Amino acid sequence: xxxxxxxxxxxxxxxxxxxxxxxxxxxxxxxxxxxxxxxxxxxxxxxxxxxxxxxxxxxxxxxxxxxxxxxxxxxxxxxxxxxxxxxxxxxxxxxxxxxxxxxxxxxxxxxxxxxxxxxxxxxxxxxxxxxxxxxxxxxxxxxxxxxxxxxxxxxxxxxxxxxxxxxxxxxxxxxxxxxxxxxxxxxxxxxxxxxxxxxxxxxxxxxxxxxxxxxxxxxxxx
Amino acid sequence: xxxxxxxxxxxxxxxxxxxxxxxxxxxxxxxxxxxxxxxxxxxxxxxxxxxxxxxxxxxxxxxxxxxxxxxxxxxxxxxxxxxxxxxxxxxxxxxxxxxxxxxxxxxxxxxxxxxxxxxxxxxxxxxxxxxxxxxxxxxxxxxxxxxxxxxxxxxxxxxxxxxxxxxxxxxxxxxxxxxxxxxxxxxxxxxxxxxxxxxxxxxxxxxxxxxxxxxxxxxxxxxxxxxxxxxxxxxxxxxxxxxxxxxxxxxxxxxxxxxxxxxxxxxxxxxxxxxxxxxxxxxxxxxxxxxxxxxxxxxxxxxxxxxxxxxxxxxxxxxxxxxxxxxxxxxxxxxxxxxxxxxxxxxxxxxxxxxxxxxxxxxxxxxxxxxxxxxxxxxxxxxxxxxxxxxxx
Numbered sequence: 180x181x182x183x184x185x186x187x188x189x190x191x192x193x194x195x196x197x198x199x200x201x202x203x204x205x206x207x208x209x210x211x212x213x214x215x216x217x218x219x220x221x222x223x224x225x226x227x228x229x230x231x232x233x234x235x236x237x238x239x240x241x242x243x244x245x246x247x248x249x250x251x252x253x254x255x256x257x258x259x260x261x262x263x264x265x266x267x268x269x270x271x272x273x274x275x276x277x278x279x280x281x282x283x284x285x286x287x288x289x290x291x292x293x294x295x296x297x298x299x300x301x302x303x304x305x306x307x308x309x310x311x312x313x314x315x316x317x318x319x320x321x322x323x324x325x326x327x328x329x330x331x332x333x334x335x336x337x338x339x340x341x342x343x344x345x346x347x348x349x350x351x352x353x354x355x356x357x358x359x360x361x362x363x364x365x366x367x368x369x370x371x372x373x374x375x376x377x378x379x380x381x382x383x384x385x386x387x388x389x390x391x392x393x394x395x396x397x398x399x400x401x
Numbered sequence: 402x403x404x405x406x407x408x409x410x411x412x413x414x415x416x417x418x419x420x421x422x423x424x425x426x427x428x429x430x431x432x433x434x435x436x437x438x439x440x441x442x443x444x445x446x447x448x449x450x451x452x453x454x455x456x457x458x459x460x461x462x463x464x465x466x467x468x469x470x471x472x473x474x475x476x477x478x479x480x481x482x483x484x485x486x487x488x489x490x491x492x493x494x495x496x497x498x499x500x501x502x503x504x505x506x507x508x509x510x511x512x513x514x515x516x517x518x519x520x521x522x523x524x525x526x527x528x529x530x531x532x533x534x535x536x537x538x539x540x541x542x543x544x545x546x547x548x549x550x551x552x553x554x555x556x557x558x559x560x561x562x563x564x565x566x567x568x569x570x571x572x573x574x575x576x577x578x579x580x581x582x583x584x585x586x587x588x589x590x591x592x593x594x595x596x597x598x599x600x601x602x603x604x605x606x607x608x609x610x611x612x613x614x615x616x617x618x619x620x621x622x623x624x625x626x627x628x629x630x631x632x633x634x635x636x637x638x639x640x641x642x643x644x645x646x647x648x649x650x651x652x653x654x655x656x657x658x659x660x661x662x663x664x665x666x667x668x669x670x671x672x673x674x675x676x677x678x679x680x681x682x683x684x685x686x687x688x689x690x691x692x693x694x695x696x697x698x699x700x701x702x703x704x705x706x707x708x709x710x711x712x713x714x715x716x717x718x719x720x721x722x723x724x725x726x727x728x729x730x731x732x733x734x735x736x737x738x739x740x741x742x743x744x745x746x747x748x749x750x751x752x753x754x755x756x757x758x759x760x761x762x763x764x765x766x767x768x769x770x771x772x773x774x775x776x777x778x779x780x781x782x783x784x785x786x787x788x789x790x791x792x793x794x
Contacts, residue, residue, distance in 0.1 A: 230746055251750065258748025269743040273415030274408075285404035286749040286757075292404070316415070 180205055181227060181340075181372065186236035188219075188226060197222050199236070202390070209366065209373040211383050214392025220376040221266060223392075224342040227374065228261045229253035240340070258287050262333035266344040266376075268325045270317040270332075276324075277313040280304065280331045290336055303331045306361050308354075323350045327358060334365050341366055343375040347382065359385065402756070409760035420765060423729060427769035430722040432776045434715050439780060441708050444788045445701055448474075451587055452693035454524075457497070457666040457674060459487060459681070462689045469696045472663035474588040474789075475504050475512035482660035483688055485597075489657060491666060494680075496673035500665040503600045507561045508576070511546050513593045515600025521582075523667060524589065530554055531580030534596050537607075537650055538642025540576040545590040547581045554578055557641075558593060560603045574603045575641040586785070601659055602642070602650065609642065609650035666690065734758070 183202040189195055197219035204210055212220045225231040226238060229245050237244045245256060257263075270279045278285075280300045284292035304310045307327040309320075317325060330346060346362060347355045359382060366373045375386070383389050413420045451473045460468040461481035470476040491499040500523055503515035514520075518533055521541075531554040533541050542552060552558060559573045576595060584590060601607050624631040642650060652659075668674035681690040734741070741754055780787070 228746075254748045254750055257746075261748075263746060265743075265746070269739075269746065271740055271743065273412045278411065283747050285408055286744055286747060286753050289748070 180241060182237075182239045182242075183227075184237050184239075186226070186233050186238065188222060188231065188233045188235075190222075195219070197226075199223070204372060204374065206372055207366075207370050208388065209363065209386045210375070211386040211389045212374065212376045212392060213378065213380070213383070213389060218392040220392050221344050224263070224344055224374065224376060227340070228263055228342055229257050254287075255289055258283060258289050258336070260339045262336065262338035262341045262371075264329050264333045264341070264343040264346045266348070268329040270325055270328055272316065272318050275314050275316050276304070276309060276320065276328050279317060279328050280335055282332060283336055296335070300331065300335055303334055303365075307331055307358065323354050326350060327354075330358060330362060334362075337369050337371075339369070339371050341371050341373045341375075343373065343377075345376055345378065347377065347379060355379070355382070402760070405753070405756045405760040406764070408757055409764055412761060413764055419733075420768075423726065423765055424768045424772060426722060427726065427766065428772040428776065430715075430719050431769060431773045434712065434719075435773070435777055436780050437708065437711060437715070439777065439784055440788060440791070441704065443784045444704065444791070447587070447785070447788055448697045448701065449694070452697035455665055455693045456668060457677065457690055458663055458693055459483070459491070459499070459666050459688055459690050460663040462687055465689060465691045465696050466700060468663060468689070468691065469693045471504055472502055472665065473693055475514060475592055479505060480662055482662060483664070484657060485659045485661060486657040487688060488661065488664050491664065491677070494677065495669075496677045497666045497668040500667070501597055501661045502663045502665065503597055503660060504662045505660075506563070506600065506603050508540075508558045508593045509550060509561065511543075511550075511591055511593050513540075513560055513595055513600060513603065515595050515597040517597065520594070520665070523665065524585070526585060526589070527583045528580045529583040531578070534579055534594065534599070536642070537596065537599055537602065537647060538574065538576055539579045539595070540599070541580040541582060541594040542578055543582050543590040543592045543594075544584040546593060552578055552581075554580060572605075572640055574599070577643075588789075591789075597659075597661075598652070599642075601652065604660075606654070606659055607650055607652040609646050730758075730762070 181202075181204040183199050185201075186197070186199040188197045195217070212223065214220050222231060226233055226246075229248065232246050238246050240256075240260075245253060248256060271282065274282065277300065280303070281292060281296070284290045284296060290296075301310065301313070304313055307330060309324050309327050309331070312320060312324055312328075317328065320328065326346065326348070330343075333341060333343075341362070343362065347358055350358055362373070362375075363385070365371075373386075377383070452469065455473060458468060458472055460472065461483050463481055464478075467476075467478040468480045471478055471480055485501065488499040488501045491497050498519065500517055500519045501515075502520075504512055506513040521528070521533060528541065529544070531541075540558065542558070547553060550558070556578050557575050558578060559575050562573055576593070576599065582589060582594075595603075598607060602609075622630060666677065668677055678690050680686075681688055744754055744757075745751075
């Protein structure tokens, strides 16, 4: 369970201020976050993942306050528990699709790259429809293919918390449904929690809850 | 570390043009001082080893370096000539053994060295194939001449005319190869050795032709007096010396005034050397006697002074290069900030990022080192020829 209490965060510029008095997200819940650009949706994901630290308040996961962790502890927490699908994919152009998917395994000792992981990476790629692109450099991929590669990379370590920043933003309707299905399926399979930032109001019905950042009010999925 | 090396390798391969440029620059700046040191060391070895084993050299007054370079390394700088009389005077003095040298001519770009058989004994050379020259028109070739021109015993080699357009000049002489010297790693490998008389025949001081008296009936005699016979062009001059025409070869004039380029002089002892050197001190003397070692030490002194200057320049260039490489890496890091942020966002530590960059630097430095080493191996293979071309030819 994620519990956010009296959270206050700002970048110290442009008068941007994110304030969340109270927000609780239950385990295995699928949350959609909507709101206008610049309202702090991505910042919230980064705060939950420990990339950013709040100035005030606390973020606790299973009653452990993560913003009191040291840098190293937050990194370990992130790499072991969080799958982050970034808005602009953040793929490395000098690696091919396969190496991008396996990248988290090459940069930390917390994850071990073994044949089972490679097989799982191939299965994930197959599920996402990018198996034929495994040896292609990312600069030769379409936006949709990059998106799916980023999703595979986030899902591969079987995270308990999936943070998706516009995960279906660059996909055509068919792929959008396919990717969202895969994302939901993986989330269910791993009994993970999904928090997804989206501008796509057609998809909101598939989430358990929607958080509108316009006025920080909670909307029922129905 | 293997993962870091793998990722670094992928980055380097993706940015191969930038990497190749960087590797080339680093290799070059590393290669330069080593190459310079190797070339100078080789030149010192080549110049000094030969000079140190040649006690004294007598030649015409003038540039002592030209005299030494021509006599020891058969360079193209030709000193003024002295005469055979000088060698006779050294013998008569009883102070030293003279080994005359005459190095004016060439055969297919290799110097023809006219000398005596004492030369090979003095240098402690062995003949690998065949024998030394014994007859007029025979030659002994150096190991490189044999291998480069693919020549062996029984083959022949023509002396080169000094000027192709001078019809009245020196005609080529076809010389028979009687032996090949062992490899000596010196200028002797690139020389064609002949007897002094053969060298003089090449110059035209000695020659062979048909017997004029036997050609009288053919109208070959233009004029005849008691002491002088003038023959026409019907009399055939020989351009090759063999057993059939050897008898017809003869020299005109006084052999004591025949030219030499230098005399290697081997004194009996230190005292003899000092006395001999004293005889050449007079201002009226038109010859000089030098210790080749001293002349080469002077030359090397100048070369090493230049080397010190070049070392300084290379050091400045190296510092500039290191700063440029550091700038390239720092700009590269700035350009890769987004990528580094991604790695941080995924959960990577700063130490891992440092490790990734260190792996890239390691690969680049290692590749530069290998390239530099290979370049030095190539240089090592050719350094003898390079030094010969730079400092001797």
